[in-house]
Amino acid sequence: METRLIDVHDDAVCARAYDVIIASKGHERPWNEPPSLAETLVEWRHVDEAERMEMWAAHDGDELVGVATLWLPLSDNTTMTWTDVQVDPAHRRRGAGTALVERLLERAREEGRVTMVVDFLVPPESDGHGYRRFAERHGFHLSNTEIMRHLQLPVAEELLARHAEHARPRWEGVYRLETHVGGVPEHLQESLCAVMNQLAVDAPTGDIEFEEESLTPARYREYLDVASAQGRVRLTTVAVHEDSGDVVAYTDFMLPSGAPGIAWQWGTLVHRDHRGRRLGMALKVENLRRLQVDHPERQRVVTGNDDTNSWMVSINEDLGFRIVELCPAYQRSLA
Ligand SMILES: CC(C)(COP(=O)(O)OP(=O)(O)OC[C@H]1O[C@@H](n2cnc3c(N)ncnc32)[C@H](O)[C@@H]1OP(=O)(O)O)[C@@H](O)C(=O)NCCC(=O)NCCS
Known part of the structure; x- marks a missing residue:
């Protein structure tokens, strides 16, 4: 088994790598709706100053049978690496996964990293x-578990109205809610980034220790450009503090172009100084309403929450999200 660096500008290699990843991720997961090759290529080819990505292929003879991705954060969390390893189901148990993990461990050490994290999807039991x-065989230990839930759409308007009205008296007058398509306008970007940077430290993540992230308005706009080149739609509802004019809470949906039936729930966060006013529920209901009105083709929302995040989980359960699978994160020290 040989490993080779993938040239993300080689169309033929990328197409095969994509097929391997999709076959692996779809194995025993019939609900998997992958993004298209075209939108995936935009992501692979985007050079992100804040995070370097490299992909390695495992070759069995001439055949590409597995793909591993290494993400090296460059502007925060610079001792860490995130990884993903996918082997074509038809080629498992022949050492491809092991060859890829060994290559990533070597590369991460060369880059002076001290912690490696990998996550993957498994059934609830x-x-x-x-x-x-x-x-475990490769020295990783369980650090954290996210529970993946799906919400069938549409959610009944009566249920959304009930939750919205229950939340309203606690925030009305102090905040206003705004929903934006394709990112928030420039005057809100700085305060939105400050709130988004809290997500890694505030959301429970087991024994994985994250530093605050360092998203800037310039990079936020760059990510909006990437999403628009991918044909993706981003729906963001924010709570703006009426006195300061700052964003204090947000929730984001990302709508992949190649998987027209689903919406991914991205981050949701209420700044710690503004919690306890039911802003979390208010934001989620507003974003869902906009999703349902503007995108009736979307049949499902997919979300993941840490199993100890009882606040977020109870909002999701109230809205009708149901458990589908788990996303455990394993880590190992590279010392
Ligand atoms: C996990 C995965 C990457 C393994 O790839 P692979 O090429 O089959 O792995 P290897 O052949 O190198 O397996 C090495 C060892 O891991 C263990 N292992 C791997 N798959 C296993 C399985 N299905 N059941 C039990 N043990 C398994 C075994 O100890 C195996 O050694 P053995 O075959 O001599 O018993 C592959 O199943 C996959 O792509 N899964 C989906 C994505 C994923 O979970 N990725 C991250 C895992 S950290």
């Missing part, structure tokens, strides 16, 4: 699952 055994 998955003690002793093969993917867990593979991670």
Whole structure:
């Protein structure tokens, strides 16, 4: 088994790598709706100053049978690496996964990193699952578990109205809610980035220690450009403090262009000074309403929450989200 760096500008290699990743992620997961090759290529080819990405392929003879991705954050969390390892189901148990993990460990050490994190999807009852055994065999330990939930759309307007009205008296007059398509306008970007940068430190993440992130308005705009080149729609509802004019809370949907039936729930965060006013529920209801009105083709929202994040989980359960699978994160020290 040989590993080779993937040239993200090689169309043929990228197409095969994409097929391998999709086959692996779709294995025993019939609900998987992958983004298209075209939108995936935009992401692979975008050079992000804040995070370097490299992809490695495992070759069995001439055939590309597995793909591993290494993300190296460059402006925060610079001792960490995030990784993803996917092997074509038809080619498993022949050492491709191991060859890829060994290559990533070597590369991460060369880059002076001290912690490696990998996550993957398994069924809710998955003690002793093969993917867990593979991670453990390579020296990783379970650090955190996100529970993946799906919400079937449309959610009944009566339910949304009930939750919205229950929340309203606690925030009305102090904040206003605004929904924006394709990102928030420039005058809100700085305060939105400050709130978004809290997500990594405020959301529970088990024993993985994150530093605050360092998203800037310039980089936020760059990510908006990437999403628009991908044909994706981003729907963001923010709570703006009436006195300061600052964003104090947000929630984001991303609508992939190649998977027209789903919406991904991205981050949701209420700044710690503004909690306890039911802004979380108010934002989620507003964003969902806009999603349902503007995008009736979307049949499902997919979200993941840490299993200890009872505040976010109870909002999601109230809205009708149901558990589908788990996303455990495993980490290992590279010392
Ligand atoms: C996990 C995954 C990457 C393994 O790839 P692979 O090429 O089959 O891995 P290897 O052949 O190198 O397996 C090495 C060892 O891991 C363990 N292992 C791997 N898959 C296993 C399974 N399904 N059940 C039990 N043990 C397993 C075994 O100890 C295996 O050694 P063995 O075959 O001599 O018993 C692959 O199943 C996959 O792509 N899964 C989906 C994505 C994922 O979970 N990625 C991250 C995992 S950390």
